[in-house]
Amino acid sequence: MAARLKHFGWGREGEGLTEEETDFILARSRERLGIRDFDLVRVPPLEELKLPAPRLAAPASLAAICSNALYDRAAHTYGKAYVDSVRGMLGDYANAPDVVAYPRTEGEVASLFDWAGGAGAAVIPFGGGSSVVGGVEPRFDRNRYKGCVTIDLREMGRVIEVDRVSRAALIEGGAFGPALEAALRPRGLTLRHFPQSFEYSTLGGWIATRSGGHFATLYTHIDDLVESVRTVTPAGMLESRRLPGSGAGPSPDRLMLGSEGILGIITAAWMRLQDRPRFRAGGAVRFADFYAAARALRAISQTGLHPANCRILDPDEAYNTGAGDGRAAIMVLAFESADHALDPWMKRALECCADFGGAPESAGAEDAHREGAAGRWRNAFIRMPYARERTVTRAIINDTFETAITWERFESFHATVKDAAERAIKDATGRPGQVTCRFTHVYPDGPAPYFTFHALGRHGALIEQWQAIKEAASDALIAAGGTITHHHAVGRQHRPWYDRQCPPLFAAALKAAKRTLDPQGMLNPGVLIDP
Numbered sequence: 001m002a003a004r005l006k007h008f009g010w011g012r013e014g015e016g017l018t019e020e021e022t023d024f025i026l027a028r029s030r031e032r033l034g035i036r037d038f039d040l041v042r043v044p045p046l047e048e049l050k051l052p053a054p055r056l057a058a059p060a061s062l063a064a065i066c067s068n069a070l071y072d073r074a075a076h077t078y079g080k081a082y083v084d085s086v087r088g089m090l091g092d093y094a095n096a097p098d099v100v101a102y103p104r105t106e107g108e109v110a111s112l113f114d115w116a117g118g119a120g121a122a123v124i125p126f127g128g129g130s131s132v133v134g135g136v137e138p139r140f141d142r143n144r145y146k147g148c149v150t151i152d153l154r155e156m157g158r159v160i161e162v163d164r165v166s167r168a169a170l171i172e173g174g175a176f177g178p179a180l181e182a183a184l185r186p187r188g189l190t191l192r193h194f195p196q197s198f199e200y201s202t203l204g205g206w207i208a209t210r211s212g213g214h215f216a217t218l219y220t221h222i223d224d225l226v227e228s229v230r231t232v233t234p235a236g237m238l239e240s241r242r243l244p245g246s247g248a249g250p251s252p253d254r255l256m257l258g259s260e261g262i263l264g265i266i267t268a269a270w271m272r273l274q275d276r277p278r279f280r281a282g283g284a285v286r287f288a289d290f291y292a293a294a295r296a297l298r299a300i301s302q303t304g305l306h307p308a309n310c311r312i313l314d315p316d317e318a319y320n321t322g323a324g325d326g327r328a329a330i331m332v333l334a335f336e337s338a339d340h341a342l343d344p345w346m347k348r349a350l351e352c353c354a355d356f357g358g359a360p361e362s363a364g365a366e367d368a369h370r371e372g373a374a375g376r377w378r379n380a381f382i383r384m385p386y387a388r389e390r391t392v393t394r395a396i397i398n399d400t401f402e403t404a405i406t407w408e409r410f411e412s413f414h415a416t417v418k419d420a421a422e423r424a425i426k427d428a429t430g431r432p433g434q435v436t437c438r439f440t441h442v443y444p445d446g447p448a449p450y451f452t453f454h455a456l457g458r459h460g461a462l463i464e465q466w467q468a469i470k471e472a473a474s475d476a477l478i479a480a481g482g483t484i485t486h487h488h489a490v491g492r493q494h495r496p497w498y499d500r501q502c503p504p505l506f507a508a509a510l511k512a513a514k515r516t517l518d519p520q521g522m523l524n525p526g527v528l529i530d531p
């Protein structure tokens with residue numbers, strides 16, 4: 001049996017970075033932050049945690065699927081945001097849910113709503129708990145709600161039916177990435193949705209947050225892969241019709257996509273599948289500077305070639321991940337298909353790169369995406385989530401924020417946001433840090449820039465220091481016309497900027513929809529809108 005998920009950190013108990021990987025990350029941090037030694041603190045183990053006494057107890061009819069054990073409550077207190085790691089490190093579990101429920105059927109979800117509603121409790125839908133925006137933390141007015149029930153969907157994780165003819169599958173909301181892919185693989189099919197959090201996030205969470213997969217263009221957003229959705233709401237079941245497309249009014253699926261657990265619990269969805277790819281071409285291309293790489297990528301994005309991957313890393317980001325030497329920006333480029341060889345696509349993309357001074361490095365080979373700069377980047381991408389538990393304890397502030405902007409504004413936007421974040425680091429910590437950028441997704445009309453920041457904080461002040469940097473960066477990107485999130489969702493953390501971005505009349509319409517589906521306002525209070 002697999003080890004249980006960690007209550008603090010990424011992945012399962014016993015998993016983590018190797019000593020060699022840790023040394024690499026810390027060496028890069030020392031170099032970039034200009035320090036020799038770190039101030040290391042100890043994380044209290046589970047048995048030392050003191051949680052508030054539970055305010056609720058499950059009724060006998062639901063006791064078999066509910067727990068108020070220390071592990072269950074602690075493991076469902078936080079998602080995976082930077083501040084979550086800091087508070088976990090400090091042993092602060094004041095917002096722990098009172099009860100964690102693991103329903104096995106839609107009927108049990110409905111019964112949990114009935115009980116929680118009667119008890120005046122709030123309900124938090126929980127998938128893998130990989131939210132980086134406070135989406136699963138029971139943080140709300142404790143006087144208004146008489147307790148909190150977190151509903152974890154992990155027992156509803158099956159692939160129920162596969163339709164080979166239409167290439168679609170009915171999958172339960174609690175299915176984790178590896179399990180659903182393992183069930184589809186013998187049929188030669190794939191959902192082909194690979195967020196970086198793939199191993200420890202779920203289909204229901206992806207739909208609820210409109211997640212973005214690893215692939216950079218075309219069908220990579222969960223939005224495009226949803227054929228129909230089943231949602232249990234406090235007001236009853238809401239299920240859309242299975243259709244390849246429909247012009248029948250506003251889409252019920254679109255109401256659930258991005259609903260972040262405030263309208264109901266997504267229990268299953270028919271998902272569009274693809275044949276597993278057999279042909280690949282890829283590699284890495286070096287550019288003298290980031291903006292030259294961005295211009296080349298704009299050209300590629302407007303050709304209609306639709307590369308599976310076309311990330312660009314600025315020189316510092318390339319260096320930090322081991323993909324480059326810090327003197328050049330790197331473009332990681334890949335094509336894949338289940339149907340045809342891709343050499344002409346790769347050749348044309350490399351011509352676009354050459355127009356902007358891009359020089360290929362090991363490009364073209366079928367497995368080039370696993371070798372050289374592209375391969376080093378790929379390994380860093382997969383292992384990165386484990387780094388946080390090694391860095392936060394050393395007072396390193398490292399976090400990411402992501403956005404999207406149209407091409408004609410990109411260069412000034414990037415310069416403004418990077419500058420604001422760098423200044424905020426200096427103001428908040430008293431010393432320079434580093435802000436790097438890559439693209440995670442690219443559209444014909446603009447990129448989705450993804451920023452990473454590194455700073456040396458101080459134990460005891462990490463939350464305030466992080467908050468100041470996050471606020472300055474978020475203010476800058478909203479003022480410059482970007483979105484507060486491209487694929488990390490809104491949650492509780494992004495609310496102030498989402499409120500500025502969201503048209504007021506739309507917010508009012510969303511509140512009206514919530515009143516219909518969740519009349520008591522018990523689902524995920526504080527996320528997206530006020531209860």
Ligand SMILES: Cc1cc2nc3c(=O)[nH]c(=O)nc-3n(C[C@H](O)[C@H](O)[C@H](O)COP(=O)(O)OP(=O)(O)OC[C@H]3O[C@@H](n4cnc5c(N)ncnc54)[C@H](O)[C@@H]3O)c2cc1C
Pocket residue numbers: 079080124125126127128129130131132135136153173174194195196197200201202203204205206207208209210211212213214259260261262264265266267385487488489491524527
């Ligand atoms: C290391 C790391 C890498 C990441 N990489 C990516 C990435 O590449 N792309 C990306 O898009 N995101 C990424 N994320 C963010 C996160 O993984 C996504 O938001 C993901 O979709 C959340 O899925 P989950 O199952 O973990 O949901 P949770 O974190 O459990 O929940 C997220 C939100 O959805 C709600 N919710 C969960 N399940 C349901 C359900 N069945 N019905 C209704 N509401 C529900 C919750 O209430 C919450 O508001 C990353 C996070 C981490 C920590």
